Amino acid sequence: MSWLSEQEAKQKRQTDIGPPSYKEMLPPVIAKNYGKWKYHEVLTPGHMVHVAESGDKVYTVRVAGPRLLSTASIRELMDIADKYCDGYIRWTTRNNIEFMTTKEENVALIKKAADEIGFPSGGIGSGISNMVHTQGWIHCHSACTDASGLVKAIMDELFPYFNEKHLPAKTRLALACCVNMCGAVHCSDIAVVAIHRKVPEIDHDHVKNMCEIPTTVSSCPTRAISPDPAKKSIKINPDKCMYCGNCFTVCPPINIHNPEQDGVAIVVGGKVGSLRKGPMFSKLAIPYIKNNPPRWPEVVEAVKNIVDTYAKDARKNERVGEWIDRIGWESFFKKTGIPFTFQHIDDFTFARDTFRTSAAFKW
Amino acid sequence: MSWLSEQEAKQKRQTDIGPPSYKEMLPPVIAKNYGKWKYHEVLTPGHMVHVAESGDKVYTVRVAGPRLLSTASIRELMDIADKYCDGYIRWTTRNNIEFMTTKEENVALIKKAADEIGFPSGGIGSGISNMVHTQGWIHCHSACTDASGLVKAIMDELFPYFNEKHLPAKTRLALACCVNMCGAVHCSDIAVVAIHRKVPEIDHDHVKNMCEIPTTVSSCPTRAISPDPAKKSIKINPDKCMYCGNCFTVCPPINIHNPEQDGVAIVVGGKVGSLRKGPMFSKLAIPYIKNNPPRWPEVVEAVKNIVDTYAKDARKNERVGEWIDRIGWESFFKKTGIPFTFQHIDDFTFARDTFRTSAAFKW
Amino acid sequence: MKKYETPLLDELEKGPWPSFVKEMKRAAAKNEMANDELGQVEKSYKDKRGYWKHGGIVGVLGYGGGVIGRYSSIPEEFPGVAHFHTFRINQPSGMYYKTERLREIMDLWDKYGSGLTNMHGSTGDMIMLGCRTEALEPLFAETSSRGWDLGGSGSALRTPACCLGKSRCEWANIDTMDLCNELTQAYQDYLHRPAWPYKFKFKIAGCAVDCVASIARADCSVIGTWKGKIAVDQSAVANYAKGGMNIQAEIVDMCPTGCMSYNGSELTIDDENCSRCMHCISKMTKALRPTGERGATILIGAKAPIVVGSLLSWVVVPFIKMEPPYTEFKELVEKMWEWWDDNAKPRERIGELIEMKGMRPFLEAIGVEPQAQQVYEPRKDPFFFWKEEDLNK
């Protein structure tokens, strides 16, 4: 198992071949009935059946994915697939793992086997599936919170909604570890997005050696940065800085991390499908909760409160955003008990459209 | 009847006294039951009754106001008020004229008398009331169409909806003779707004004598104007000019009038009340119809088409904007047969929010 | 007097709607100015363009507003409209007139002006259309000596206006006419002497029906409302049903909050979820009636589209008591003016300034707390600011 030599590598490498064809990857029943499915039925939160026009059936067992997977666990998951699924496995667009089989009796066996190695089944139908999330402290320089840890803590708490209890509709949770929002969490039923709250600090002594002043100036999306010729450094206008951290990316002596002030905001009411209401952005519910690893109890509690209020109050088939639109945001704040602050009032590009221009609202 | 002399005027004049008190102006039945009305009933499009807690009743006859009134006609209207209404008369917020009487038998007499001098009754309930409008060629330097003439032509055509026929809901029409929009027509069910389509022409020879260059430059809301030092004049960037006419206001050698290109746009679907849906802006239905005085037949026809389509298709109590929201704008264009053009697509401040972000729409 | 041929305008004497041409001709018959106005407008119809110059500054002594200067651009051809200024007379609240008093104005206008009027202008004034500069002072002396005053123009408080409210409407939650009159009187100085960055308009409606279109066209919209239940008279409901109203379709299904239900005989309202939109009440006035505490919602900022698109007024104070002498409201308004005056650029309306600076500085300046009722929805981006004081909360 020794590494390829430079020479060998040069010989073997190919470029621009793209990924293997999906055709090679399909379980036989899928390949056979491709494009000829007739209906499906959700049987439990952990499995469903799809029926083809041919009469063929495929049972899908979905199990929780932590997304961050070791090769060791992936091998174990593949072992299950080899045993029950003719050697095929798939991942979903929300990072869960799916096992497909034509044999109904395999369903329970797959669930059991996966459960035993730590991957419980669930996430199908009207409940909570996996939380889409990003890198966090595991890998990204830009992270102002961890991703995996928060997701783990939240999903532990909401686990019953993953594998057993129903909600009025699918409820999509997500987390982004900075405002770059790699998870595209901005259209989630409930999302956690990490934010800074303080203007970066500048180590002026190092700026001159380590940074290109013009690059640093132009890195700021809000033009808060200008050169400070006296100090041969830069200065930041605190009224314009919205703590995005871009400057810190291009100029290391600028420090945006502030362990006491970094934390997360919670946004709610987004969706992407066009069913009933068109896609919606999530909107600010809670502007700040401080980072409190390893289990962020305040965040977990806040998310749970929103889910519970929704579970109690929404109508069947109503997504979180549809529910809030029906009752009104003023009722959302009242029912959840979340305080309304200046941070909630938009002062950005589309502020104008968020101001209420009607004499009709609830007390 | 000779004019006051300067001397007399100085002696007589008072300042900062404000208008006479409304209290002096109230018919006795109104004064008596002030704040104690119980309900009302619309009896015909031309009259209604209000019933007070005391049991008192007041009948109101509303008659059409052209708004532009001669003192002679106002005197005649007052004669009617003297005869049947104890010498009281009022105007509505949409420039109609109201006669109030406690005697039901007066209603027909008032209607008849007003009709005889050219003021037919109507405008109450679910129909079309007076068109709010502005000065036009009668009085305003900024007008790019006439106001009164268009209103007359349109109201002649829609007259049945004023004094006899019902529509699904109140339908508010308005007209503004330039984009200053003095009539605040931007929230009307159907409104006509006059527009220019060409960049103003500059008579460079006169600019230097007649205009302050800096004032002229700063008069342009879109910064399309810059100084042209060579010509000692100004120049206009045609890509930025949106033909508002402001520059022409401050600098007469700039001519915005273009008889062949000036005309009107038609906007629809606005409202101001908070009933059911909150207040809404009107949106562009027809970007341009050329000025064709004296009776603007194309504009009249276009408005009629929209009213007729609405009359046929909307549900009871549904305002034009609510109807369109329910069926979708794509259906509005289809049902009315109005072509959709590049001008309809917003490219202004709030363009982004008008672009469709949903896969759900009608063919 | 020259007799103009008006073949185009004559077309607009036809038809059932009252004809402004007839009005112009009536005035023209005895007034030189009105006669030349008729001629010039006919020419506009022929040439498809107006013939007015922008007004210079004209007015009456000691006032900075109330008169709109207007001059023909072709006075050689139409000398009667060489000057054709507008004289704005402040209407009484609610636009009720005792004919005896209104005749005073007609007499004066026949004496000094063109005999043409607009009843009323879009802001609310009685518009006296067309007089010469030299007529302004004596005309003003005569009108004011009879107890009438000018309305607003320029960068000043504009003539406040209101719906007729309690005078004849069962839904008025506040005394619109009284408040309108009170504001007009209290702020005479602001009205007559432009001293602000731009214009400022008040419009006052007794309820959310907004019969004075305040939300669309007032820097400060005052709208009456209530805190309390809607009382339902079930027998009156039954009468509406009997009268042919489809209560389910026309009322219940159109309630925006879905807080009504009707079982064929009884109409129920879940008042806690009612947004007081006025739909059901307006369609079933005999059966439904607001109860409880009355007051007003204050909304700020409406204006016409130049330059960044029209604004509708925004809820700033969801509920305020509104009773004479309206002290709390006046103090609030004065704080708004101060902040606006201190911060606005010339020709910046208060709504534009709020948009520019953000809602927070405005609310802080006027001492109003953030409240969910102020917005349709919270912000959708993660870019929000923190003050030092917020960080320590």
Next chain:
Amino acid sequence: MKKYETPLLDELEKGPWPSFVKEMKRAAAKNEMANDELGQVEKSYKDKRGYWKHGGIVGVLGYGGGVIGRYSSIPEEFPGVAHFHTFRINQPSGMYYKTERLREIMDLWDKYGSGLTNMHGSTGDMIMLGCRTEALEPLFAETSSRGWDLGGSGSALRTPACCLGKSRCEWANIDTMDLCNELTQAYQDYLHRPAWPYKFKFKIAGCAVDCVASIARADCSVIGTWKGKIAVDQSAVANYAKGGMNIQAEIVDMCPTGCMSYNGSELTIDDENCSRCMHCISKMTKALRPTGERGATILIGAKAPIVVGSLLSWVVVPFIKMEPPYTEFKELVEKMWEWWDDNAKPRERIGELIEMKGMRPFLEAIGVEPQAQQVYEPRKDPFFFWKEEDLNK
């Protein structure tokens, strides 16, 4: 190998959800890099901050993307993560794997990397988390020699992604997996060699349910749709009713266009007014089925919030046929790229450029007519532009 105490992370081994800490520990048990990663992350948990430097540019020969450089800011303390680059492997469309093939990757990753992965990254790639610079070339040689290639990064075409579509879903109107694969293969050069102003993402969904969240996060969202009626199987409807579904409340009343009705036994759809939102079909899949012509709606422009707030994709082409070899679509996309490339500033996404320049120049550049389906509503201001050619129409 150093043994780190991880009291904080240990807390995250508890509870029913699969634990990433357990995964890290599994990898750490046999891999130095993973072990130091565990140590550094524990320190982050203690100090509440990350310890990564921004990545320098690292990659494989001839490619400009596919690898995200990452270095610890405290390599003295955690030498195993001194380099900890991400190696993005392009997933097969639909993320189906034959285990035999996936094992190849696992083997290589155990050999060259940390043994940690993300299955999958948010864009869609298989994310191989943590390898050293010197491992990149041999690793790439081995993966590519086995038929795998890198995904996108930088200002390039990003790895296209799709929902599973026709492979297992009855609602797919287009063959999402095939189109995804076809685009990936056709545009390999754009994918590997960043040459654009910024990133460009494709996401493809088989219907308006959008199970790949394309509208929220793709510069080009392709969404399958149909032109035709919804076929209703009334006996299946009856079964749903029997099964306890409240068809009126759950289906009919929630139809956004109000085009459905149900009389207790028969469900009727006024197809002309249906907006094909997928609500009813998704809730009654055995009873309702689209019929007629199939194709896609093309929406453009979604992106994350920096700097002017997030964008959702906008309808540009309401309907386009979408069958292999997808020529019409490819031509359209190439025209879009050309216009974007010619006009955008660095780091300007296509949606931002359209917003900056207006929809018209974009539509003209790609040869698409204005259509009411492109907007929720027409403009609300009277400030619109005319070209000479429009004036003469």
